[in-house]
Amino acid sequence: MPPKLHTKFDDKPEPSASKPEKSSSIQGNSLKHVLEDGGSDLSHTHVAKRARLGILKPESHTKVTPSIQPQKARHSQTKDTTSTQAQIPGAPEIKKKVQNLKPNGVHQPNPQLLQKAAKELEKVRKQLPIWSKKADIRWALRNNDVLLLNGETGSGKSTQTPQFLYSEPWCKKRTVKVKSKDERDEEVSVGGVIAVTEPRRVAATTLARRVAREMGSYIGKGTGSGPVGYAVRFDSYTPKGMKIKFVTEGMLLQEMLHDPHLRQYSAVIVDEIHERSVDVDLIAGFLRKLIHGDKRGRGGIPLKVVIMSATLDLGGLEAFFSKPEALSNYKPVAVEYVEGRQYDVNIFYEVKPSQDYFQNMLQTILKLHTTERLPGDILAFLTGQEEIDTMQTQLEQIAANLVKTVPRMKVMPLYGALSGQAQQDAFEKVKEPFTRKIVLATNIAETSVTVSGVHFVVDCGKSKVKQYRPQLGMESLLAKPISKVSAIQRAGRAGRETTGKCFRIYTEEDFTKLEMDELPEILRSDVVEAVLKMKACGVDNVLDFPLMDSPDIKAMEIALVQLHIMGALDEAGNLTGTGDKMARYPLPAAYGRVIIAAAESDCLLDTIDIISCLTSDTEVFLQPKTEEDQEAIETARTALENSRGDILTYLETVHHYTAENADRNDWCQKRLISTRSMKMAMSIRRQLRQICFHQKLIAELPPPDPQPVEEISPERAEIILKTFLKAFGTRTAVLGASGYHTTQGHHEITIHPSSVLYGKKVEAIMFLDNVYTAKNYAKKVSAIQANWIVEALEI
DNA sequence: GAGCACTGC
Structure with missing residues (x-):
């Protein structure tokens, strides 16, 4: 029996979702989906959040101000603030105006037009749910060093919070006296800039662009002046007068190697902490030390910290950032809660546990496609590339035999290994008439990208998770049940543009059994990198370092031993000069070690070429699809394949690629080599050469390409392989x-x-x-x- | 003859 449907804020049922005919049509087939009260299911998470806020001690100076936005506000147009498709809510015409600003002179757009555009944008900003919290947020940080901000998707927290704070009196740049290493007094400046950390590069750069526009400025090239900048790998823009700087988490950690007290900053805003990358866990630990430790390194000036998240365990985080020995009237942490904007999504579960989720999923997609009216695309979450390819083949076979009255199907795969263009295609709105887009995605669609037009989500309830086994030093990748937070996040993808539906290919009981959160990455990974970073940032006893979740002591010990073997730590566990250098490369520790060994054995440039390929984020050699391709490719690649193995094959590949001056794309295509991978490898190569030059490992930068291909002599090959052996x-x-x-x-x-x-x-x-x-x-x-x-x- | 999610310096 279909239960009564109601939305969270309105007891009137949603017309489209509440029609008994519709739900019975789903029930009346072999899928046996049960219609669940989706509104209350999603609002359950809201209830849970409020319940958790209730944990907070009344005497801790906590401001709990949950607010319910009126229905009206929830139904205005919303977009993910950090998505690659980020748009200014409700103001496409303004966006267009800003984009069309004509440069005044050579580089600078007309300042008056910029100001005018910012004024217009302010109207939109004032409608964001977080705007009403402006005074509360400012007040909280005038009275506290730490603010936990629980802002749901679409609340505007990432763009508005830094703008609320940069003009605060505590945010001024100051000149202070600090003791240098040799106990001399020196004058340094502290503060003036707010850092905002983001887990991904696209988020950091798109947010910076957007905030710059809102502030009547823009992000240009080279060095300009303006209030907003950013820094990500291979790309940064730090204008004069910068007050807000968006950075990736890895970038902030890198900055901490040079500036452990973060003197440049008055505040650090940590966005999306719930994603719990190893880097954000390290950042949280360092920030906690900076807040609680002595502030002499900052001339006594406190660092303010804002922790932001869409879904987070505020109780746990509050405990983490509170001083354990806090006086009863000490108020270290404030908590704010901002309601997001999201349409309601009705959730449907399987009645019985499914034997074969793949088949059930296929059936569900077909049922949705044949019964639901257009427009409304389908987003299906699967575990991996292979599953997606199989699903695509099967769906397309069936689609070919569908009757003419049913919309056509456009099946689009979406996973990380696809080329940028192929990924872009999955985001595009369907142009063909009477056609429904069906996107088959991995969890790339959960956080990294927003697919527009989606009204229906089908969720298999699993994802592939990396698991590291320290004793074996091995990683495995297994399909495991997702967390509740993930399941809710996936469902939410159906409610970006209108009321949506989510079909979970598992039972409600299975859902209640899911873990609340994913296991943080630091508990699933090799901690060699994390331990090296801690050591390089001056942490003597890594076992004492404050972490929200500490890895197993054995895992830490294995990492310490590993680093000692590599020469990064001495017998006493102190960082060596080698270890310090290793931590400064944008590379896994072992490759850092290889670089240092290479400088000693005079094969540094070749080693950089190899490591550039090894650490490029996609495979260099693509796999041929057919057997004919296979043969042709093998012939084309013979000049590159080195009988001594893969390392030297990469070296041959870089040598031949960089010698090619006519058409590198064509060169790659003929050999089925990934152009994207080679381009990234070239960026890494440039960066590593630069760093090694600064570290004086090479006397001068090598001449630009193209250079003639040099044959790799057996002696040279032996030197290179022995160099890698020092770390491996x-x-x-x-x-x-x-x-x-x-x-x-x-x-x-x-x-x-x-x-x-x-x-x-x-x-x-x-x-x-x-x-x-x-x-x-x-x-x-x-x-x-x-x-x-x-x-x-x-x- | 394998089959692998995502991210970052």
């Missing part, structure tokens, strides 16, 4: 009667088919990557001599 000596295996066995632990290991050494038998191998899937596979493999291993491990 423990990642080796020797050939026995029954295949390869690792030198550490004597586990059986097989060379992965993606390696040029696949199926080859050599005396010993070194592998940079190790995954456990069907077998224990070694990836990125090189042929070495067994006696080199002993040599490498002795040093």
